[in-house]
Amino acid sequence: MILLPLLLLACIPIAAALLVMAVAGPAAGEQLRTVACGTGIPATGEWRPPFTQPYTVSRRGFGREFHPIHLRWEQHSGQDLVSQPGPGPVVAIGPGRVAFAGVSRNGYGNYVDVEHAGGVTSRYAHLARIDVRQGRPVTAGERLGVEGSTGTSTGNHLHLEILVAGVATDPVPWMLVHGAPLNGQAVTVGTTVTSAAAAGGIGAGDGAATGGAGDSVDTVMEGGIGFELPAPGNPRQASLRNPPLPIPAKVKALYQAAAARYAIPWTLLAGIGMEETGHGRTTATSSAGAQGLMQFLPATFAAVGVDGDRNGLVDIRNDADSITSAANYLVRSGVTDGPDGVAKALYAYNHASWYVNDVLHYAHAYGGGIVLGDPTGCDAPANNDGGGDPALPPLTSDRVRQLLQWAGSQTGDAYVMGANGPDAWDCSSLVQTAFARIGISMPRTAGAQRAWLAKGNGFRVQPGTERPGDLIFWDSYLGPSRIGHVMLVWDPATRTTIEARSRSLGVGHFSYAAGPSHHIFEIWRVGNMADQPTVTR
Template sequence: MKKIALVLIPLLALMCLPLALGAMAVVGGAAIGAELRTVDCGGAIPATGDFRPPFQQAYAVSQRGFGNEFHPIAHEWRQHTGQDLSSLPGPGPVVAIAGGKVTFAAARGTYGNLVDVTHAGGMVSRYAHLAKITVKPGQVVSLGATLGIEGSTGGSTGEHLHLEIHVGGRAVDPVPFMLEHGAPLNGKAVAPSATTTPVPSDVTEGGIGFDLPAAGAPRQDSLHTPPASIPPAIKSLYEAAADRYKIPWTLLAGIGMEETGHGRNKGTSSAGAQGLMQFMPATFATMGVDGNGDGRADIHNDADSVYSAANYLIKSGVANGPTGVKKAIWAYNHADWYVNDVLHYAHTYGGGLVLGDPTDCGVAGAGNPQLPPLSSDRLTKVLTWAGGHAGDPYVYGANGPNAWDCSSFTQNAFAQVGISMPRTAGAQRDWLAKGNGFRVQPGHERPGDIIFWDSYLGPDRIGHVLIVWDPTTKTTIDARSTAKGVGHFSYADGAKRNIFEIWRIGNMADQPSRQPV
C-alpha cells in the first residue's frame, strides 16, 4: 500500500501545482506568495505522543543549529552537533524529550553541567550548559520529567540549552528528528506532560482530553451548602446525557446541584428560569433538545432539561480547554462565584476527563477568505509526506513517527512546512476559523483542503479530520480507524453526515522568533 502511495505522489504533485497557483492568482496584490503569521489559540500546546520539546514555556530557536557553525569563543568554524534553544522570557526548567534512563549527570568539559538520557532503541538525548542538575545517574525518568535548570556553564556565552540527539552512536540534527517524532521545535509553550494518558476504550478515532479545572475563588452557595445525594433516576440522566455529548457527568451534576439540588427545588426562579436545570424559556427555545425521545423538547421534562444543559455546554465551548470549561459554565450563569460553585460540586462528585483540546481557540469564527492558499511547493511537501505514510497503523493517541490518529496525522502533515495546528480535530477547525483558513463549499475543494465531520464525539461535535487527496475521485489521505489505518479513502458520502465542512488553510507560518546564543 505504501509503494502505491509513493508512486501516486509525483502525479498528484503535478496536478496540484496549477490549481494552487491559480488560486493564488485570484487573490492578487502583495499577499501572493507571502507566508502570513498564524493566529494562535490560547493556552499551552498539549504534550502528546512519546516525544515533547525540552521546555514547558515558550522558547526561542537559535540560528545556531546543527552543522558547521562559527564558534563564539574559539572564533573559528566548527561542527556544531546540536540545536541551541533559549526559554522565554528567562531561564526555565529543562525537561526530558522522552522517557528513558539517566546515563550521565555531571560536569563535562565545554558542555558544562550535562545530562544524558538513554531511550528505547539506544537513542540518547543530551542537555548541556545547565545551571543546575536535578537528576542522578541510573534514575528512570518519564516524558517531561525535569532534568535541571537552563544555564550558561562550560563553553557558553549566555544562558541557553544545547540539545543533542544521538542515534546509533552518531549525532543527528534535532530539528528534523523532533519534527518526524511529532514534537516540532517551533518555540511554542507546551504544557507539562501527564504521567498517564487516560484513553476511552470505545473510542475509534483521534483526540485527547484534559481534566476538569479546579474550583477557584470566589465561591458562594458551595461554602455553606454541601453536595446532596443524587437520586438514582437523576444520576442516570446525567450519565446518559454525558455519554451522548462526551463530557463528564459530574459537570452536569454540579449544575444540577447548584440550580435545584438535583430536582428538589424545581420551582420557577425569580428571574423566570424553569425545570431541573433552570433554563430561561428564551434560551431553551434555541438550546432545548429532546432527551426522552418523545419527539419534542419540554422545558419541564427532566430528561429534556439535562440533555439540553449538556448541549448548551458543548455549544458554549466546554471542550476548548480548561478556560473553555469556565467560559461555558459562565455562559450558563454570568457569575464567577457560580462557575466555582459548579466546579466545586463537580469535583466532589468525582471530577473527570473532558474529551477535547487543552488549547482554547474560542467559539469558531468564519475564517478569512482573503487569505492566499498554501503555495504550491509547500502544498506538495505536505501531500508528499502524507502519502508517504500510507499503510501506517492507526493508534488512538499516537503522535508518530509511524503510528497516528486522525488529528495527529493532519497536525504532523502541516508541521512539515512550519505550521502548528492544535492537536484535536475540533480545535483544528476552530483554529482555521479563527483566521488561519477559510471555508470552501463542497464541489470546490482542492488537494490539501481539510475535511471535518462528526464521529465518536456525537452528532454535534467534530470528531474526525481528513486531508483531500484527489477531489475528482473524492479521495482522501487520512488516519481512518484501527481497522483501516492510514490510507486513501472516499469522502463521497460525507455530505450525509450531521457535520461536513471543508476548509482551506492559508499560506501561514509560525515564524518563531530566533536569536543567536
C-alpha cells in the same frame, strides 16, 4: 494566475485532477508568521520540551545548514531553540540518567547528555552553566543548566539533539510523535493526568464513533487530547451548605447518556443538576422563570433545546430533553476550550462566580473526569464566527507536494486513539505531523486545529473550490455540535482524502462526497505560514 508544477508523488497513484493547482502569483512564495493559539500547559506525558518558558524555534534545524562561524555548509545534528524573553533554565525532556555533564572540544561548549529508556539520548549544548552531575538520575522537567552561548555559537540558545541508538535524528518530528511538539509554548512542570472518569465511556479516536468502553484515559492523554475538570475555587455558596445528594438511578442514566452523546464528563451535568434542582427533587419554576430539571429559561431552551429521548418532541419539562440540552449548551459555550473554557461555559449557564465553583465542587464530588478537548485552550465552539484570513497566500506547490507525499506514505498504518505515530495515528495526529513535516505546528485536536485556522492561520473555502492539501472538518464521535474529525483533501476531482478514518479502516484514501450530510462540514485552506521568526545561531 500561475499554474504550479505537477505534484509527482513517487509510488503513490494520484488522479490527473490533482496534478495542477493555481494560486495567486505574487504572494505564492510569501511565508507568514503563525498566530499563537492557546497558552502554557502542564506537561501530561513522559516527554516534554526542554524549556518551561516560551521559546522560539530557529530556522537552523536538522540537516545541511550554513554555519554562521565556519561560513560553509555543514551537517547540523540538532534543532536550535531560543527561550524568551532571555536566557532561561534548560530542563530534561524526559526521565533518565545523566550520561555526561561537562565541556566539549568539538563546538558544543558546556553540554549535558541524558540517557533515556529504549536507547534514546537527549543532548543539551552551549549551556552557560551546568547544574547536574554525571551519573545522577533526572526526571522530566528537572533543571539541567542554563541556556548560553559556550562553544561554537553566535548567541544565547540551546542546541537540542536526539540520538536513537547513537544516531542523530531530527528532534522536531521525534518530539512531535512523542506528544511534546516543539511549538514555542510555555510548558510547566507537570505529571501524567489519569482518571477512570472518562467522558461517558467514549473511547473512539478523533474520527471514529463507538459506544464501547474503548481506550483508557491514559491512552487519550498520550495524545494531549484531554484535560481534567478544573478544581473549584472561591467563592462558593450552596455547596458550602448542601452536601452532594445521591443521584436517582434514572437521572444518572440520563446524565451519562447525554454526556456520551456530547462527549463531556457526566459528572459535570450532575454538578449542574445538583446545584439547580437536587437532581429533580425541586423542579418548580424559579422566580426568574427557569423550568425543568436543569432550570432553563424558555428563551434559552428555544435556542439550544434538544430531543433527548428522541420521541419527536422537545419539552423543557422533560428530564431527558432538559439534561441533553444542558450538554448541548455547555459544548456550544466552549466547555472543551481548555480549563478556562469549562469555567466560561458554566458562567454562561449562570452568570455568577460562586455558581461556577459550586458546580465544579459537586462535579468533583461525583468523580470528576476528563474533558476531551485541547488543553492549550485553542478549542472553540464548532459554530463560532469567523472564516479566517482570506488574504493569506496559500501553501506553495512544493510544500503541498511534501505534505501529501508524507501523508500518502502512511497508507496502511493503524488507527489508534491518541497515537502519535510512527505506525499508528488518529485523524488529528496524522494531520498535525504532516504539517510539521513542512515546518508548521498546529494544535493536537481536530477542533483546536479548526480554531487555529480561524484565528488567522488559514481561511474557509466553499465546497467545490477545494484544492489538494486543504483540510476538511466534520462532526463525529464528539457529538453534533463539535468538530470531531479532520482529513486532508487528496483529489478534489474524485472528492477523495488521505486520512486516519477509523479503527477498522486505518489510514488510507476515502471519499468525502457524503460530507455535506454531516451537521458540520467545513473546508479550510492553510496559509503559507512559518512557525517562528528567523533566529540565526
